[in-house]
Amino acid sequence: MGFPISPLMVRAASAEELIAQYKLIESQRSALGYDIDGVVYKVDQLELQRRWGFVTGEPRWAIAHKFPAEQATTTVRDIEIQVGRTGTLAPIARLDPVSVGGVTVVNATLHNEDYIAGRDSNGLPIRDGRDIRVGDTVTIQRAGDVIPQIVDVLIDKRPAGTEPFHMPETCPVCGSPAVREINEKTGKEDSRRRCTGELFCPAQAVENLRHFVSRGAMDIEGLGAENIELLFSKDLVKTPADIFTLKDRRADVQRAFAERREEQARQREALSGKARKNVRSVEDRNYEGLDKLFAAIDARRDPELDRFVFALGIRHIGETTASVLARTFGSVEKLQEAGREIAVATDPMSVFPSIDGIGATVVEALAEFFGNERNNEALAKLLEQVKPNPYVVTISADSQIAGKTVVFTGTLEKMSRSEAKAMAERLGAKVAGSVSAKTDILVAGPGAGSKLKQAQEHGVEVISEDEWFARVGK
Ligand SMILES: [Zn+2]
Structure with a gap:
């Protein structure tokens, strides 16, 4: 069919001939003009290829012989x-x-x-x-x-x-x-x-900004990874706070987008050899696009607290952990306060409240993040632009468990552990991960072990899952 083929490809009739060709190619390897790491021997009789077939996806009729x-x-x-x-x-x-x-x-x-x-x-x-x-x-x-x-x-x-x-x-x-x-x-x-400078470090900035605007985080429509990279490379956005002041620099943003369009148009022209894009009309459309973008940014000035905590990009804090932290601390300021406290503590785990689902890795990540003053400065700048909604727990006045500290243990049959937790918190209780003298109620399912023993030692009230439901009126 006219394709150029390698002159080094030969038909060999014996193992000796194969090895001779392997050695010949090896001796010419550095002069080939392209990289190879070995040769492949193949049986060229199609009927034999069909009969021998494949073993776990690999042909029995071909084998690679690598160079050292x-x-x-x-x-x-x-x-x-x-x-x-x-x-x-x-x-x-x-x-x-x-x-x-x-x-x-x-x-x-x-x-x-x-x-x-x-x-x-x-x-x-x-x-x-x-x-x-x-x-x-x-x-x-x-x-x-x-x-x-x-x-x-x-x-x-x-x-x-x-x-x-x-x-x-x-x-x-x-x-x-x-x-x-x-x-x-x-x-x-x-x-x-x-590096612990998550919000600050220029090397990490692009990745963090991309995370900040991503769907599970601040979810800013029209500000995807590509636009973030562009705005970063043009020095228009260096930290998350800068996103919210883009509107004040409209002409610069306009220019950045226009330059990219022109560049893309040039690339297309170079490829196809003919101009297809009218750059002016693209620019006109851009004005409308920018208004939409600025509106999408403004719409995120009062995000839910859990989204905001997730968006900060603190190491090891995914969406689930972020919402646990939001529920526990209620505001960014409270979370930051706790973070700063553990940053200077000799044993952070003993200072941090015991929370179901929050382990040493997360506590350490919080300590490192809030222990870095420059992260705190970047956060302060961001909080001038964004006011996350404090997390408010709705407490029904007649709740029998409002204000109580509850621990769940053992196998729960009517609800998952996280549902149980969410329910208790909705009713104004605090859910802890371990039993202490401060625990008020232990809800123990079948298979409860050490926590049940500890509860008995501390004289904590122990109830079953059914009793729990009776008490919360479900
Ligand atoms: Zn750094």
């Missing part, structure tokens, strides 16, 4: 830190340029500080425990087409006076503390370090 990873030796000139869009600090080795299989390599990924120090996530040695330092001679490799990695350090060639690498404990972009979180499940430190 290509290696080279070079020197680490520097170790730089890049801050990703989610705030992760990623160390990168800057290398003396070296050719690996015909490709010039100048960078290698270093993953994280443990990797640099020569240990894996379980604390076991990698590279026999040899660390990577600026000035070291290293072996690098490209396996497949992935980013080059450092395979080993030639310790004999380490110059005198090198220092072990120290990961910065502050974000190189914004100066906020950069921390390693404790994984709640494993109890181990995360191998990656993260």
Whole structure:
């Protein structure tokens, strides 16, 4: 059909011929002008292909034979830190340029500080425990087409006076503390370090702004990811508060959108070779679009508190956790107050109220967020523009459980745990996650264990699920 085909593709009649061709291609690999990581052998008789078929999606009549990873030796000139869009600090080795299989390599990924120090996530040695330092001679490799990695350090060639690498404990972009979180499940430190300047850090800004306007968060119509990136790149929106002052900078916003339209039109022209778009008419439509956009922004100046808390983009706080926090604290100010309190506490968990569904990971994330004064400054600026609705609990005057602290335990048969909680809170009760002397009522279903025992020790009133329903009048 006239397609160009590779002259290196041959028909072989024996295993020896296959290997000979493999070696020939390997010897020409660096001069091919394109990257390959091996060859594929195929049976070319269609009848045999049909008969042999596939095993778990893989043909029995074709097999890949990979080339060994290509290696080279070079020197680490520097170790730089890049801050990703989610705030992760990623160390990168800057290398003396070296050719690996015909490709010039100048960078290698270093993953994280443990990797640099020569240990894996379980604390076991990698590279026999040899660390990577600026000035070291290293072996690098490209396996497949992935980013080059450092395979080993030639310790004999380490110059005198090198220092072990120290990961910065502050974000190189914004100066906020950069921390390693404790994984709640494993109890181990995360191998990656993260910047805590969620609302502030320029490296995280775009990602945070995108989250802020997204559907589950502030849900600002017409302000999707694409527009946020545009407004950010034109310096029109740097923090969430800036979104609400866009209206005052109408001419600038207008220009940003018009420039993008023109750019897109140019790209289309270049592609098709003929002008299709009348830029002027696009601009005219834009005025109408902007009014709609500004109206959509204004419509979100008094969001529900749970949406607002979620929109802040605090680590580990999803929609569910955000609404639990909204219900518990009732206002941003109260949540912030609690956050600041735990930020300076030696044992945050003992200071933070015990809430069903809120664990150490969330408490720590709150402490880090509100412990960073620049997040608080950004929040204050945002609160000048946005007034979240305080979360109000409707309490019926005759409720027998209003003001009481209730704990649920065991298997509930007529309602889920979250329904039970929501019901109790609607009726003005406080729902706690654990039993203490302050608990008034324990609602115990079948299989209740330690909480039941604790309740009996504290002399807390224990009732069944049916009794609970009788009491709340359902
Ligand atoms: Zn930062």
